[in-house]
Amino acid sequence: MKRKVIVAVGAHPDDIEFGCPVTLLNFKEKGYEIHYIIATNGENGFKVKSLSSKERIDIRKKEQLTAAGKVGVKEIHFLGYKDGFLDYNDNLREKLTLLFKELKPEIVFSFDPANMEFDNINLNHRDHRNIALAVFDAVFAAKNDFIYPDKNGKHRIEKLYFFGTHKPNYEYDITDKLNFKLDVLSSFKSQFPNFENFAKFFKENIGRDSAKYKYAEVFRVVDIVQISY
Numbered sequence: 001m002k003r004k005v006i007v008a009v010g011a012h013p014d015d016i017e018f019g020c021p022v023t024l025l026n027f028k029e030k031g032y033e034i035h036y037i038i039a040t041n042g043e044n045g046f047k048v049k050s051l052s053s054k055e056r057i058d059i060r061k062k063e064q065l066t067a068a069g070k071v072g073v074k075e076i077h078f079l080g081y082k083d084g085f086l087d088y089n090d091n092l093r094e095k096l097t098l099l100f101k102e103l104k105p106e107i108v109f110s111f112d113p114a115n116m117e118f119d120n121i122n123l124n125h126r127d128h129r130n131i132a133l134a135v136f137d138a139v140f141a142a143k144n145d146f147i148y149p150d151k152n153g154k155h156r157i158e159k160l161y162f163f164g165t166h167k168p169n170y171e172y173d174i175t176d177k178l179n180f181k182l183d184v185l186s187s188f189k190s191q192f193p194n195f196e197n198f199a200k201f202f203k204e205n206i207g208r209d210s211a212k213y214k215y216a217e218v219f220r221v222v223d224i225v226q227i228s229y
């Protein structure tokens, strides 16, 4: 049987968990191998000031491993960039491209690079904007032999699932799995000191993006059409 792979890319530990863990679990149950790429260490997203940078990095890495374990993720690729300082540059694009060439995903998940609404300072965070652009461009570079030549050869990804989008064209109903999503998010204890309050806020606000379903994960899905002439 052909190995089927999905790669989900976040700027910080917890981005993928807000965006798409239930959709990923569904793909996992269909037989896909799931990989995560986390660009930054997430060390600057803390409310307590008493911990060192190394302690904060370690905590967020452990939390990310716990969350990914609940979805059955095969491997997390931590890129180790500094939280809050993620630049879109060739170094980031190259790392993503080489991982795409190595892992050969059919589908890639990340933030929507077209969402430039700037109506939400959390969603339109600098690191989210930059990872979204870099992922989009790395998907192109991965299907090219010359931009970043590599022993693994080129690879064509078939679909992009963008979360954090303002133009969704696909809604995945998670109403029956809301508790699973909240359980995955609860792995990030450093982010939600009072998880009950957060869960209430999530149920009343964040999880309600869909007009069709009570709770959904919503995406702008882009088919990458192979052009031949």
Ligand SMILES: [Zn+2]
Residues within 6 Å of the ligand: 011, 012, 014, 015, 125, 128
């Ligand atoms: Zn984030």
